[in-house]
Amino acid sequence: MKKPKKVRQQELKQTIKDNPFITDEELSREFGVSVQTIRLDRLELSIPELRERIKHVAVQTFEDEVKSLPIDEVIGEIIDIDLDERAISIFDVSEEHVFQRNRIARGHHLFAQANSLAVAVMNDELALTVRSDLRFLRPVKAGQRVVAKAEVTGREPARRRAYVKVVSTVEQVPVFTGEFEMYRESEREEGDGSENRS
Amino acid sequence: MKKPKKVRQQELKQTIKDNPFITDEELSREFGVSVQTIRLDRLELSIPELRERIKHVAVQTFEDEVKSLPIDEVIGEIIDIDLDERAISIFDVSEEHVFQRNRIARGHHLFAQANSLAVAVMNDELALTVRSDLRFLRPVKAGQRVVAKAEVTGREPARRRAYVKVVSTVEQVPVFTGEFEMYRESEREEGDGSENRS
DNA sequence: CTCGTATTAGTACCAAGTGCTAATAGCGGT
């Protein structure tokens, strides 16, 4: 008995952790013991078999992948709107909006809420964002409710521009602010709406 | 023969893609054909067996995980990454990303691609966006492919900040640019750039 | 009705195991 059982088991644990794709047979060669011994060790350490280990790793990725997709249509629910003036929306942050590692909301969701609201507040067939300046003031965590308030702060009809300021808060505390320069497709009176500046 | 073979095979392909963890037997029940038929279909479509599929998924994660972090959390597909230096991702704009009225992509998708790329390029356990300044230069339409290039332009280890510039183009033409000020969760010594924390 | 493709059935075999029983090794203590 070269190494005591305990030592071997600890090493075994580490080896499998480092490379979950190793079979019992390969392990048995590596440690110079029989396959059965490896099996007994795994049993005692409650380490599952190769396929289960692989599956476990795979499931993790897969779930993460599926989870981090959603970013669709209009983000947040608009609860009040006064066209061309101001608007408010709420957005509940849930698991799929956060980094798994620390449950902090990914920036683009906050931006999406604010941007959607800025688009909505424009009283226009179609508004496009031209430019924006964002500040992420505090991290937002899963489970929190973000309230975004948008206000139209300026207009430049000649250039078809409007300026919108959005402040997002969680329980009264500001977490995000954004200034948006918006382009309105149609002019104020007639609904033109099919122009393509580029 | 309810559905022609071709249709079944296409559906089969999709089903397996959506859920690689499904056995031939489950598939055979789902499609109302025998297990052998499923096997023949897989053979023709060169879809590997369950375990190989799972293993493939697992290997991906494992490799990515060793490297760094949220490659599976990125919006768009990373096609090249040089940690702490630069990264490139592509994002295909489809119907669900655009306004129905004019088929122009909603701004937050462009932002999401750029922002997640900026996060990914940071060689860090966790990076958060602190501030960003965006310009939407030209409208992007459904069907177009957006290529985003991120470059780390500056570092301020003392304040745990890094600066990333992202330029997104469609067929060489810039459509979006963004400057990101990022916060990195973990501190790092200067002059390293490629250590092996994990 | 016949031809050809599609489908189903059945068999042998494989990898990487589990679960179980039984034999053997190694070593300490007395």
Place this chain on the structure above:
DNA sequence: ACCGCTATTAGCACTTGGTACTAATACGAG
């Protein structure tokens, strides 16, 4: 030297989810 005990090894039956192959059957078009 012998007992006792744990550790190790061996062997066998059985499991999953397949591959590879052969053979039979069904179905639809010409």
